[in-house]
Amino acid sequence: MNATDGKRTLVLIRHSPYGSSLARASVDVALATAAFEQPVNLLFVGDGVLQLLSGQDCEALGVKNLGRLLSSLPLYDIDHVYVDAEAAARYQLDLDAAPVAALPLDPGAMAELVSTHDHLLGF
Amino acid sequence: MIYxxxxxxxxxxxxxxxxxxxxARGVLARGHSIKRVFFLDAGTGAGSATAVYPQDESARLQPWVDLAEQHGVELSLCIxxxxxxxxLDEAEATRYDRRRGTIHPAFTLAGLGQLVDAAASVDRMVSFGG
Structure with missing residues (x-):
């Protein structure tokens, strides 16, 4: 194995946007992977789907806006963002208004997605 | 296999x-190799040379230091x-006007690129915590 293989990495994100520093760290890992021109996709599951809420206002929290960071994903050539459809429905997310376009997947499709990647980085 | x-x-x-x-010890004992251990978020506390744990608990720092010194395992803390x-290492302590560094010299501070580089070149990427 060498560094030119272009291993496909799936970043799995479970953390809600402002409850843990890992929420931002996981997005940073995805951005860094893309910046180094390695193939990477994102999958938001469980509470992590809350990162896709539209109109996030975290000014009072004194932290950076994660929604704004997510809206920059297409600039990094991260084309594929996926979201756990059941969790999105549970939180009544309006995916059309999400900071980045995300394709909803049912459990079977999520399992299929995981199997098509070389590395799964779960946060 | 490279981990x-x-x-x-x-x-x-x-x-x-x-x-x-x-x-990590088990991986090496089985004859595999470890390209790098990357510490992120709260995991970076592993590199602390100043943390003090109760004497009747197992050592937190020494297992990592042994991996680095005896097996040449690279230990990278997300900067x-x-x-x-x-x-902080000495350079960062100076940069941010802190009295001294706090990490053990077996660890180095590194950017996320070191995690990406590891993922790109290993057979297995195993994560702990999150």
Whole structure:
């Protein structure tokens, strides 16, 4: 194995946007992977789907806006963002208004997605 | 097989970080190799040279130092996380006007590129915590 293989990495994100520093760290890992021109996709599951809420206002929290960071994903050539459809429905997310376009997947499709990647980085 | 480890759990909370160190020993004992251990978020606490744990508990730092010194395992602390957790080497301590560094010399501060580089070149990427 060498560094030119272009291993496909799936970043799995479970953390809600402002409850843990890992929420931002996981997005940073995805951005860094893309910046180094390695193939990477994102999958938001469980509470992590809350990162896709539209109109996030975290000014009072004194932290950076994660929604704004997510809206920059297409600039990094991260084309594929996926979201756990059941969790999105549970939180009544309006995916059309999400900071980045995300394709909803049912459990079977999520399992299929995981199997098509070389590395799964779960946060 | 070539492995890389991603450690996100604090050594001060739960067993996950120490499980990672034992897993690393197991990987090497089976004849595999470890490209790098990358510590992210609270996991960066593993590099602390100043943390003090109860004497009747197992050592948190020494297992990692042994991996580095006896097996040449590269231990990289995510610099962005490390700074937030007070994990500084001498250069960062000087840069941010802190009295002295706080990490053990077996560890180095590194950017996320080192995690990406590891993922790109190993057979197995195993994460602990998160």
């Amino acid at each position: 890389a480890l991603l450690v996100m759990s604090s050594p001060a909370s739960g067993q996950c970080a120490m499980t990672a160190a034992r897993f 962005a996380s490390a700074l937030k957790y007070g994990m």
